[in-house]
Amino acid sequence: MAESKHDKVAGKLAKQEGTEYNRGQGADIRGPKRIIEVESTRTIGEAGRQLQGHQKPVYVVPTDKKAIPDAVKRYKKTTIGVMTPSGKVVKRSTRGRKK
Numbered sequence: 001m002a003e004s005k006h007d008k009v010a011g012k013l014a015k016q017e018g019t020e021y022n023r024g025q026g027a028d029i030r031g032p033k034r035i036i037e038v039e040s041t042r043t044i045g046e047a048g049r050q051l052q053g054h055q056k057p058v059y060v061v062p063t064d065k066k067a068i069p070d071a072v073k074r075y076k077k078t079t080i081g082v083m084t085p086s087g088k089v090v091k092r093s094t095r096g097r098k099k
Contacts, residue, residue: 005063009085010038041067057093059083
């Protein structure tokens with residue numbers, strides 16, 4: 001079976017974070033410094049639910065670069081940050097940051 005775009009992006013980001021891609025329930029990537037949820041264009045709105053309860057900075061990553069502006073707009077007034085599929089932070093997460 002071919003690897004999905006979601007799996008490719010999540011696997012690459014997990015490697016960058018120095019951790020494993022979680023294919024089960026909960027956030028896709030639980031790194032030592034941040035939590036990352038990878039979502040398709042259609043499921044970007046579900047990331048907030050997946051990232052609930054985490055104390056570290058949290059990020060949503062659309063699998064399609066074209067969906068980044070939508071993700072930034074959707075999470076503008078939240079503590080959730082947005083990253084590109086390559087791992088570049090577009091909107092910084094404010095959750096868990098020391099004041």
